[in-house]
Amino acid sequence: MLWHKDNSELPAFQVLEPGAMTTVQDLGRFGFQAFGVPVSGALDQFSARVANWLVGNPSGAALLEVTFMGPKLKVQGDCQVAVTGAEVQLLLNGKEAQTWRALRVRPGDEIWVRQAKAGMRAYLAVTGGVEVPLVMGSRSTYVGARLGGLEGRPLKKGDVILRGSACPREQQMRLPDEYKPLWNQQIRLRTVLGPQEDFFEEGLKVFLESQFLVSPQIDRMGYRLDGPQVHRKPEAPQSIISEPSLPGAVQIPPDGKPIVLLVEQTVGGYAKIATVIWPDLPFLAQARPGDRIRFSAVTLAEAHQIYREFMARLEAIRMLLEAPAENPFSLAP
Amino acid sequence: MGLYREPLLRLMGDRGVLLEYGDSIEPEVNLKVRTMAALLESRPIKGILEAVPTYRSLLIIYDPMLTEPQSLRESLRALEKITTQANVPPPRLIEIPVCYGGELGPDIEFVANYHKIKVDEVIRIHSSPCYQIYMMGFTPGFPFLGVLPKILETPRLDTPRLHVPAGSVAIASNQTGIYPISSPGGWRLIGRTPIKLFRPEEREPFLYKAGDLIKFIPVDRKEFDALAQRQL
Numbered sequence: 001m002l003w004h005k006d007n008s009e010l011p012a013f014q015v016l017e018p019g020a021m022t023t024v025q026d027l028g029r030f031g032f033q034a035f036g037v038p039v040s041g042a043l044d045q046f047s048a049r050v051a052n053w054l055v056g057n058p059s060g061a062a063l064l065e066v067t068f069m070g071p072k073l074k075v076q077g078d079c080q081v082a083v084t085g086a087e088v089q090l091l092l093n094g095k096e097a098q099t100w101r102a103l104r105v106r107p108g109d110e111i112w113v114r115q116a117k118a119g120m121r122a123y124l125a126v127t128g129g130v131e132v133p134l135v136m137g138s139r140s141t142y143v144g145a146r147l148g149g150l151e152g153r154p155l156k157k158g159d160v161i162l163r164g165s166a167c168p169r170e171q172q173m174r175l176p177d178e179y180k181p182l183w184n185q186q187i188r189l190r191t192v193l194g195p196q197e198d199f200f201e202e203g204l205k206v207f208l209e210s211q212f213l214v215s216p217q218i219d220r221m222g223y224r225l226d227g228p229q230v231h232r233k234p235e236a237p238q239s240i241i242s243e244p245s246l247p248g249a250v251q252i253p254p255d256g257k258p259i260v261l262l263v264e265q266t267v268g269g270y271a272k273i274a275t276v277i278w279p280d281l282p283f284l285a286q287a288r289p290g291d292r293i294r295f296s297a298v299t300l301a302e303a304h305q306i307y308r309e310f311m312a313r314l315e316a317i318r319m320l321l322e323a324p325a326e327n328p329f330s331l332a333p
Numbered sequence: 334m335g336l337y338r339e340p341l342l343r344l345m346g347d348r349g350v351l352l353e354y355g356d357s358i359e360p361e362v363n364l365k366v367r368t369m370a371a372l373l374e375s376r377p378i379k380g381i382l383e384a385v386p387t388y389r390s391l392l393i394i395y396d397p398m399l400t401e402p403q404s405l406r407e408s409l410r411a412l413e414k415i416t417t418q419a420n421v422p423p424p425r426l427i428e429i430p431v432c433y434g435g436e437l438g439p440d441i442e443f444v445a446n447y448h449k450i451k452v453d454e455v456i457r458i459h460s461s462p463c464y465q466i467y468m469m470g471f472t473p474g475f476p477f478l479g480v481l482p483k484i485l486e487t488p489r490l491d492t493p494r495l496h497v498p499a500g501s502v503a504i505a506s507n508q509t510g511i512y513p514i515s516s517p518g519g520w521r522l523i524g525r526t527p528i529k530l531f532r533p534e535e536r537e538p539f540l541y542k543a544g545d546l547i548k549f550i551p552v553d554r555k556e557f558d559a560l561a562q563r564q565l
Contacts, residue, residue: 030382030383031383032473032538033383033385033392033394034370034383034384034385034386034469034542034543035469035473035474035538035539035542036469036470036471036472036473036474036475037473135533135534136533136538144472144516145472145473145514145516145531145533146514147473147533148533191346192344192345192346192347193344194343194344194345195343195344195345195351195353196343241356241357241358241387241388241389241390242387242388242468242470242477243351243353243387243388243389243390243392244345244351244385244387244390244392244470245345245392246345246346246348246349246392246394248346249345249346266385266470267387267468267470267471272345275344275345275346275347275349276346277346277347278346278347278348300344300347300401300402303346303347303397304347304397304401306347307347307348307397307398308397308398311398
């Protein structure tokens with residue numbers, strides 16, 4: 001594990017209001033899918049990484065994933081925080097503060113991440129990372145098995161959140177606007193077809209040419225979509241022998257309504273028509289009920305090209321935010 | 334049909350390939366899947382992050398910056414040639430004590446009535462075979478075990494229970510399994526084990542893995558309570 005700290009931990013926040021569902025997440029719990037343990041982790045890994053880099057943390061530090069309606073926190077120690085992801089109103093001591101940048105906070109300060117105006121999930125990183133026990137190599141919360149995070153559950157009022165012992169940075173970094181993602185209500189998700197695209201014929205056309213609506217049934221396991229029915233070929237079986245799934249896999253149950261599987265699922269028994277490419281998953285994670293989704297198909301070679309470009313972009317952002325004081329994006333006085 | 338002559342390689346997005354070894358739930362298909370999973374464990378291939386075995390397919394999760402499906406196919410073929418099943422460690426036999434019936438197995442009467450046999454018979458038949466773990470999933474540590482003796486094949490519940498207690502031993506169609514943690518579930522509950530099957534805080538969080546064999550050992554309520562006490 002690269003992310004190593006000594007055992008000291010510092011108080012960071014007291015939870016005044018937990019929000020709709022706020023959990024501790026990192027980049028995921030790997031190596032146990034063969035045992036039925038899903039990866040969990042931040043749904044929008046772009047925003048999660050940037051939040052950590054803004055406060056000087058490594059990519060994999062634990063942070064808070066805020067779902068739709070955010071928490072109100074009382075700061076208990078000197079640190080930096082950064083809020084990224086969904087477009088939220090962020091209040092620091094009742095005054096509007098900027099997202100996508102590091103903020104220096106002090107004991108007694110009050111941070112309030114208010115309801116998302118666009119996007120679905122905000123990420124709040126703190127200097128040193130949120131300190132909870134490492135369970136099976138990860139600090140991510142998997143509520144379904146009460147695993148990881150803060151006792152395996154979402155935050156509740158009165159919780160005290162600790163942080164790892166790193167010194168708050170002097171510079172207050174911000175993400176240049178050109179790198180900020182926009183959360184639209186019309187979302188295009190690129191996919192690689194398969195593994196069971198051969199179960200579909202007309203259905204494949206419907207899938208690629210229609211618009212789907214994000215239903216209210218969305219969670220970390222998956223997103224159910226409404227819209228035209230995606231039919232299998234009459235001779236294709238209703239379901240398949242249970243097989244593994246990856247985040248982004250689009251399964252089609254007998255009712256023809258796509259379900260895009262996310263990070264709290266390891267196996268499934270419905271045919272999967274396509275899989276959303278990894279760089280587009282943050283856009284799905286930020287989709288909210290009522291948003292419109294269109295799928296397109298790219299070849300594997302195209303998908304890998306997009307992947308490399310995405311990684312290069314992430315790397316560029318990381319370098320920018322890690323850079324020392326003379327960095328033009330530092331807001332140091 | 335059963336086992337394919339060559340595994341089918343199916344794409345799962347930009348970082349997964351699914352190797353499909355057959356089209357049915359059969360020991361020889363599953364053996365192929367697990368053999369490959371074990372080979373990969375003993376001889377890691379560059380770029381492979383994780384391999385997930387299920388009934389008839391093996392998901393290989395890879396880093397697209399390090400490899401891609403064509404080279405993976407080559408490496409996997411080579412691996413199959415230089416190694417054989419003989420290199421795979423034999424399955425372990427795990428004994429799981431179960432207290433059948435009563436409040437710990439509320440559906441056992443239904444199962445007995447459904448097949449017009451006595452509850453004792455259900456217990457005897459269910460605890461006779463060494464079941465193979467075909468795959469794990471649904472919840473952490475849930476083993477899908479086969480094959481249940483035909484005489485016990487019972488349909489699942491019409492409406493799943495919202496809360497199945499941890500340790501519940503259950504059957505559905507030709508399968509049996511154990512719920513390692515409390516969760517919803519639609520299988521028929523016939524007993525419960527006092528053994529803690531998922532220990533996330535330990536270095537080895539699971540007692541078994543896909544490919545191992547499980548044998549259920551009937552115990553009475555007194556033994557169950559004593560064993561449960563020791564688990565704490």
